[in-house]
Amino acid sequence: MNTNTGPARRRALRIAIFNHKGGVGKTTLIVNIAAALASLGKRILLVDSDPQCNLTAYLIEESVVDDLLDTSDSDVGRTLWSAVKPVAEALGDIRLVDPIERLPNVYVLPGDIRLSGFEQGLSPLWDECFQRKTKGFRGTTAVSRLVDYAALKYEVDFVFYDAGPNIGALNRVLLLDCDYFIVPAACDVFSIIALKTLGYTLVNWISDWKTIVQLAPTGTYLLPGLPKFLGYIPQRFRVYGGDVAASYAKYLPRIEKSVSSDLITVLRRIDHALAPRSGSESELGQVKDFASIAAASQAEGRPMKDVSAGTPAQRTDAEQAFLHIAKKIIMLTS
Amino acid sequence: MVDYPESLPPVGPLEAGRSDDDLKVLNEVLAAFGRLKPDRREKILSIVATYYGVKAPEAISVLAAPHHGDATRSEPSFSEDRSISPKQFMLEKQPKTDVERVACLAYYLTHYRGIQNFNALDVSKLNTEAAQVKFADASVALANATKLNYLAPAGKGAKQLSALGEQFVLALPDRDRARNIMASARPRRKRRKANEEQSGDETQ
Numbered sequence: 001m002n003t004n005t006g007p008a009r010r011r012a013l014r015i016a017i018f019n020h021k022g023g024v025g026k027t028t029l030i031v032n033i034a035a036a037l038a039s040l041g042k043r044i045l046l047v048d049s050d051p052q053c054n055l056t057a058y059l060i061e062e063s064v065v066d067d068l069l070d071t072s073d074s075d076v077g078r079t080l081w082s083a084v085k086p087v088a089e090a091l092g093d094i095r096l097v098d099p100i101e102r103l104p105n106v107y108v109l110p111g112d113i114r115l116s117g118f119e120q121g122l123s124p125l126w127d128e129c130f131q132r133k134t135k136g137f138r139g140t141t142a143v144s145r146l147v148d149y150a151a152l153k154y155e156v157d158f159v160f161y162d163a164g165p166n167i168g169a170l171n172r173v174l175l176l177d178c179d180y181f182i183v184p185a186a187c188d189v190f191s192i193i194a195l196k197t198l199g200y201t202l203v204n205w206i207s208d209w210k211t212i213v214q215l216a217p218t219g220t221y222l223l224p225g226l227p228k229f230l231g232y233i234p235q236r237f238r239v240y241g242g243d244v245a246a247s248y249a250k251y252l253p254r255i256e257k258s259v260s261s262d263l264i265t266v267l268r269r270i271d272h273a274l275a276p277r278s279g280s281e282s283e284l285g286q287v288k289d290f291a292s293i294a295a296a297s298q299a300e301g302r303p304m305k306d307v308s309a310g311t312p313a314q315r316t317d318a319e320q321a322f323l324h325i326a327k328k329i330i331m332l333t334s
Numbered sequence: 335m336v337d338y339p340e341s342l343p344p345v346g347p348l349e350a351g352r353s354d355d356d357l358k359v360l361n362e363v364l365a366a367f368g369r370l371k372p373d374r375r376e377k378i379l380s381i382v383a384t385y386y387g388v389k390a391p392e393a394i395s396v397l398a399a400p401h402h403g404d405a406t407r408s409e410p411s412f413s414e415d416r417s418i419s420p421k422q423f424m425l426e427k428q429p430k431t432d433v434e435r436v437a438c439l440a441y442y443l444t445h446y447r448g449i450q451n452f453n454a455l456d457v458s459k460l461n462t463e464a465a466q467v468k469f470a471d472a473s474v475a476l477a478n479a480t481k482l483n484y485l486a487p488a489g490k491g492a493k494q495l496s497a498l499g500e501q502f503v504l505a506l507p508d509r510d511r512a513r514n515i516m517a518s519a520r521p522r523r524k525r526r527k528a529n530e531e532q533s534g535d536e537t538q
Contacts, residue, residue, distance in 0.1 A: 061458040061468045101421075101465035301468030 012045065012151035013333050014159040015230065016174055016181040020201070021194035022165035024186040025235045027054045028294055029287065030162050032318070035303035036326035038105040042157040045099055045150055048111030049080065049143065049174050050164035051119070056110040059102040059301050065110070072112050080143065081112035087142045088118045090135065094142050096149050103302065107154055109146070111162075115170065122169035129212045137220050143170075144177040144223055158329075167201045175202065176209050176223040180230035180333060182284065183263070187237040187251040195258040199266030202227070206270060229267055229275040230332060231284035232259050233325065239288050256280060285325040290318050418446070420464035427506040432475045434506075435466060437484035440495040441503040451492040483519060 017026045017033075027050075034044040048055035056079075057065050072079040078097055086092040099107035121139065128136025147159055161174045175181060183198065185191040209225035216222055234255055237248030244252065260279030267274040275282075290297075296309035304310075305319035367375050418426075423442050429435040439460045443449040449456060454472040461469060469475045476493055479485045484499035495503075498519050505512035 059468060060462055061472055063455045063472065064458045064462045064468075067455065067459060100462060102462075103467065104465075299470045301470075306467075 012147075012156045012159050013180065014147065014161065014178045015329070015333075016161040016163050016171075016178045016227065017184060018161075018163045018171065018175060018181050018198075019183050019185060019191070019194060020165055020167045020171075020198065021186075021191055024165075024184045024191060025287070026165075026184055027058055027162055028297065029184050029233065029235065030055060030160050031058055031297070032303045032305075032322040033325055033329070034106050034158075034160060035103055035305070036319075036322040037158055037329070038103060039323070040326055040330065042330070043105045043107075043155055045107045045109065045147065045154065045156040045159045047080065047109045047143070047147060047159060047161045047174075049115065049161050049170060050111055051113050051116040052164060053111035053113065055162040056108065058298055059108055060100070060110065061301075068110050069112060072114060079110040079112035079114075080146070081114040081118060083109075083146045084118055084142045085114075087139050088121050093138060094146050097146065099150050099154065107150070107156065109150060119168050119170040122173060126169060126172070126208075130215065132215050132217055134217075134220075137216065137222070140173045141177075141221050141223060143174060145221065147177070167197075172205050173223065175227050176205060176225045178227040179224065181227045182230050182329075183232040183259070184235050184287075185232055185255050185259075186235055187248040187255070189251075192251070192254055192258050195255070196262045199263040202263075203266055203270055206274070226271065226274065228273065229263060229277075229282065230329065231277070231282040232263075233284050233287055235287045236289050237286075244288075256283065284328050285321060287321055287325075290314065293318060420446075420460055424464045424466060427503060429506065430509075432469060433479040433482055433484055434502075435461070435469075436475050436479040437495070437499045438503050438506070439464065439466075440479070440485055440493070440499060444495045444500075451488040451494050453492050483516070 017030050019026065030046060034046055037044055046055060046059075053065060053069075056068070060068070068077075068079055071077050072082045073085070074082075077085070078100065080097075081088075083094050083097040085095070087094055097109065099109045102108050125136045125139030129140055130136075150156065151159055161178065163171045163174055183195070185195065206225060206227075209223065213222055213225060232255065234252055237251070238245040243249070256279045259282060264275040264277075264279055264282065290304055290310075293304045293307050293310035293314050296307040297304045300307050303318075303322070305315050305322070307315065367378070370378065420439070420442050423446070424435070424438055427438045429438045436457060439457050440452065442464075443452050443456060443460060447460075454476050457476060458469065458472045461472070476485065479499070480487065480493060483496055484502060485493040486496040486499075488494040498516065501515045502512050505515055
C-alpha cells in the first residue's frame with residue numbers, strides 16, 4: 001500500500017460537503033460550520049473546488065473575486081486553478097499557492113471558473129493512472145498535494161472541500177482525498193432521488209481507486225481513497241411554533257431511510273468501516289431555513305451568528321445549530 | 335547609583351541577566367541622557383545607533399504615529415515603510431464600523447502603499463489582504479465614508495483620505511479622542527425650528 005500518510009494528512013482531517021444535487025445549501029453550511037469550528041479553537045482551510053466559485057464569492061468581495069479570476073492564469077494567480085495549471089497544461093508540477101485568511105482562523109483557497117477545464121483533463125489522467133503513468137498520478141493528486149502544503153503551513157486542523165453539484169472527475173479525486181464526507185440534504189423529493197445514486201457512485205470510485213493503488217509504482221503519492229460517511233444534515237425546512245412544518249416534516253424520515261438503504265448499506269458492501277453508524281445515528285444536526293439571516297450571511301461574508309440582519313434570537317438559534325454540528329464533527333473524528 | 339530622570343523607566347528585573355559591565359554602561363548612559371532635553375536625547379540616540387550600525391528600537395520605529403508635513407525629515411516616508419502588515423495595522427486600529435474600516439484602509443493605502451487616490455477595488459483588495467470580513471458593498475461604504483468626511487473626492491470617481499480622516503485614524507484605537515476629532519469637524523446644523531417659526535409668522 002502506497003497511500004500517503006505524510007504529516008499534512010496526519011495533521012488536518014479532510015472533509016467533503018458533498019451532494020450532487022444543487023441548491024441544498026452546501027456553501028452556506030460550510031462557512032457556518034467552519035466559523036463554529038474556529039470558535040472552538042480549530043483552524044480551518046476551505047477549498048472552493050466548485051468552478052462556480054460560490055464559496056469564494058461568499059467570503060470575498062465580488063470585485064476582488066473578479067480580480068482574482070482575471071489574474072488566475074498568470075504567474076501571480078492565487079486561485080486553485082493557478083496552482084494546478086502547470087499540471088493541467090503538462091508544464092510541470094503544482095505551483096504552491098497560499099490561501100487567503102477571511103475569518104479568524106478560517107482560510108480559503110479560492111475557486112476558479114477555469115477548474116472546469118482542469119476537470120476535463122482529469123478524465124484522461126484518471127485513465128493514465130491505470131496505465132501506471134506518472135503524469136496520471138501527478139494530475140489526480142494535484143489538489144491533494146496543494147492542500148498538504150497549505151494545511152502544514154497554516155497549521156490547519158480541518159480541511160473542507162466545497163464540492164460542486166455533480167459527479168464529475170474533479171469531485172471524484174476530491175472525495176477520494178477525503179477522510180470523511182458529509183451529505184447535506186434539502187427536505188424535498190429531489191434530494192431523496194440524489195441520495196439513491198450517491199452510494200453507487202462512491203462505491204464505483206472507491207473500487208476503481210483500489211485497483212489503481214494496486215497497480216501504482218512504489219513511492220507514488222496516492223490518495224487515501226477511503227472516504228468515510230460522517231453523517232447527513234437535513235436542511236432548508238420551515239419551523240412553525242417550534243415544530244418542523246408538516247410539508248417538510250414528512251421528508252425527514254424519508255431522508256433517513258434513503259441514507260440507510262441507499263448510502264450506508266451500499267458503502268458497507270465494500271467496507272463496513274466506510275459507514276460505521278446506522279442511519280438514525282448519522283444525523284449530525286438539523287439546519288432549518290434561516291431565511292433573512294442566511295441571505296445576510298452571504299451578502300456580508302460572515303457566519304449567520306455575526307450578521308447585522310435578523311433578531312438576536314435568530315442569530316443565537318443559528319449559532320447553536322452550527323455549534324452543535326461542529327462539536328459532533330470534532331467528537332466523531334477524534 | 336545614579337538618580338534616574340522621571341521620564342525614563344527605572345532599571346527593572348530585566349537587568350538580572352545582564353553582566354556588571356552592561357549595567358555600568360547603562361547607568362552611565364542613563365545619567366548622561368538625564369542631563370539632556372527630550373528632543374536632544376532622540377537625536378543623540380539616533381547618532382549613536384548610526385555610528386554603531388545598530389537598528390532603531392522597534393518601539394519607536396513601527397507603530398509610532400508619523401510626523402506628517404515634515405518636508406525636511408530624512409528617514410524613509412511611510413509609503414516606503416512596509417514593516418507592518420495591513421492585518422496588523424487593522425488589529426492595532428480596531429475600527430468598529432464599515433466607514434471606520436474604510437478610513438483605516440485608506441490610511442494604509444496612502445501611507446504604506448503610496449496610493450494617494452484609490453477606488454473601491456483598491457480598498458476591497460486591501461480589505462481582503464488584511465483578513466477583514468468582506469464589505470457587503472464596498473462602493474456604498476466608500477460613499478458613506480466620503481459623506482462623513484473620512485474621505486474626499488479625488489476626481490474621476492477616485493477618493494483620497496481627508497485631513498480629518500487622517501487625524502481620526504491616527505487617534506485610533508483611542509475611540510474617545512477619535513470621536514472628538516470627528517465631532518469637532520461636524521458642520522453646524524441649521525436651526526430648523528427658528529426658521530420654521532419665522533416662516534410661520536410670515537404666512538400669518
